[in-house]
Amino acid sequence: MNDMTPITTTLKDWETDQEVRWCPGCGDYAILKAVQRTLPQLGADPAKTVFVSGIGCSSRFPYYIESYGFHTIHGRAPAFATGIKLASPELDVWLVTGDGDGLSIGGNHLMHVLRRNVNMQIMLFNNEIYGLTKGQASPTSREGTRSPSTPYGSVDHPARPAAFALGSGARFVGRGFDVSKNLPDVLKAAHAHQGAAFVEIFQNCIVYNKDVFDAFAAPKGAEDRQLWLQDGEPMLFAGGTQGIALDREALRLKVVDVADGDWQSAGVIVHDVKNRSVAHMLVEMPFGPFPMALGVLYDDPRPTFEAAVAEERAKASAGKEANLAKLLATGQTWTVSGTAQDPI
Structure with missing residues (x-):
């Protein structure tokens, strides 16, 4: 949980005066509304909330949230x-x-923020x-994807964001999709987690990759292919x-079956959010033979990076005087005397 005193706001308090500009039908609209409804x-x-983004369609997000925001470097x-x-x-x-x-030019940075366990919510x-x-084909594009950069079909094996997060040491990994009514619940769980909370959100690109997730994320008819995980509940779909x-x-x-x-007789597993081994299995399940695992896959907090840094700073400064002039005069120093005409 982030250190702040709860206040009362409404959806309108989180909407900016900026025109929201994504392609008509883009899944980003649904994610934006889910976040704006969740924040209240x-x-x-x-006044105590900051949205930070890199470069890409998703990175327009800070313009549309009435809070502090940084649209940064790719x-x-x-x-x-x-x-x-x-x-x-x-x-x-x-x-x-x-x-x-996050997974091409930013893969290195994403890995380190996860392994350090900096207390923030990360939406990919x-x-x-x-x-x-x-x-163009991205790091997560499926094999065979035809695009301007892969006109004959991509031969790359795609990255799995949730598997990447677990492999980087993330202590919270969740999944949802843009139009799901359950997405706010995943975001709330991520916010309640103390540390780096990683949430992969499947998002429909209406122009270049339309309906690629329909097999499990179509608004109607795909529910049977979704495995929504609940801690302490059997993995049923x-x-x-x-x-x-x-x-x-x-x-x-x-x-x-x-x-x-x-x-119980069928041997169905009860979900345990602290079981890292099963979480790895869930994110690696091939869709088709298996349903898509959604919700909170893993949640096992540990001390955060910024808390460790603050403790280290406190120990290093304990009993010491904050005096810059004295610090500069410490060690090997000398005084140059004389006038401007004297040789040095």
Whole structure:
């Protein structure tokens, strides 16, 4: 949880006077509204909230949130956000990035903000394409994706953002998609987490990668292919008729049928947000044979980077006088005397 006193706001308090400009039908509109509706429920204070972004379609976000905001350099938003949090740890920092901004030029910076565990919410909008620069294949584009940069189909094996986050040492990993009614719940859980909270949000690019997520994220008809995870609840989907179990011999997950609601007999796993090993399995599940795992996949807090830095500073300065003149005069010093005419 971020250190701030809750205040009462409404959706209107978080809307700016800027014209929201994305392509008509872009999933970013839905994500923007989800965030703007969630912030009042968190008791967030616009005067103590900062949105930081890099470069890309998603990175227009700070213009549309009535708070402090920084539209920074391609891939370097995590460095700016870390600096903000170290300078003013009481601020509530949200980092907005895309699959291109965060996982290509920004992959190094994203890795370090996660492993350091800087207390902020990180939203990575994944549309599996470069939208702002006219539809080139991105690090998350699927094999075979045809684009201006891959006219014969991409041969790259795509990066998996949630797997990347876990591999970088993230202590919170969540997933949602742009038009999901459950997205605010994932954002609330990320905000409640003490540390770097990573949320991958599947986002429809209406122009260059239209409906690529429809198999599990279509507004109607895809519910049976969504596995919404709840801590302490069995991993059920398809209206409770199927579930996820552990093949103990092969040490991998499998889909099982559930008869008459008896998920225990079917061997369905109960979700434990602190089980890192199962979280890795969930993010690696191939969609098709398996449903898409959504919600909070992993949540196991540990001390934050800025808290450790503050403690280190306090120890280093304990019992010492803050006197710059005295510091400058310490050690090897000498005085030059004489007039301007005297030889030196």
